[in-house]
Amino acid sequence: MSKNEVKLKPAKNWAKNWQQKYKKECKAFLMPAIDLIEALEEMNVLVKQKDGHYSIQNVDSSGVRAYMAIDEDIQEGRGEKLLIVGTKVDCKGIHRDIIEGEKPTGCDACEVDATVAELEGSGIFDFTDPCPNTCDPNSPLFNP
Numbered sequence: 001m002s003k004n005e006v007k008l009k010p011a012k013n014w015a016k017n018w019q020q021k022y023k024k025e026c027k028a029f030l031m032p033a034i035d036l037i038e039a040l041e042e043m044n045v046l047v048k049q050k051d052g053h054y055s056i057q058n059v060d061s062s063g064v065r066a067y068m069a070i071d072e073d074i075q076e077g078r079g080e081k082l083l084i085v086g087t088k089v090d091c092k093g094i095h096r097d098i099i100e101g102e103k104p105t106g107c108d109a110c111e112v113d114a115t116v117a118e119l120e121g122s123g124i125f126d127f128t129d130p131c132p133n134t135c136d137p138n139s140p141l142f143n144p
Helices: 008-021 033-042
Strands: 028-030 046-048 054-058 060-071 081-088 095-097 129-131
Touching: 033 046, 033 081, 060 095
Parallel strands: none
Antiparallel strands: 028 129, 046 054, 060 081, 081 095
């Protein structure tokens, strides 16, 4: 079992707890793999080599943070969003969001910036499609 893998039984219970408590809220988000890859590239966790393969680095000092959000301008479907930002651990051990125009705070000589790729945008990703619009009704984590 992987370091942070969750067994099926507790995962089913956790999903059921959320879905029973928040019956009319989003059940899940679909995230395309390419968008996850692009976020990991921006964090310099995945580094594309000249031959097209990837090397992996900075894993222990990197993470992603997910912010719950609502887009009230969506006319059809559901407006729930899961905003993803890459993070890097600063010299105090705090995961700091990698967002356009923001610098890690709390350290004078922090090495966080040296491990972050140059941002090509805001650093904030919305690449999710909410369920119930994109559900897998056959999943053991889906509770109608």
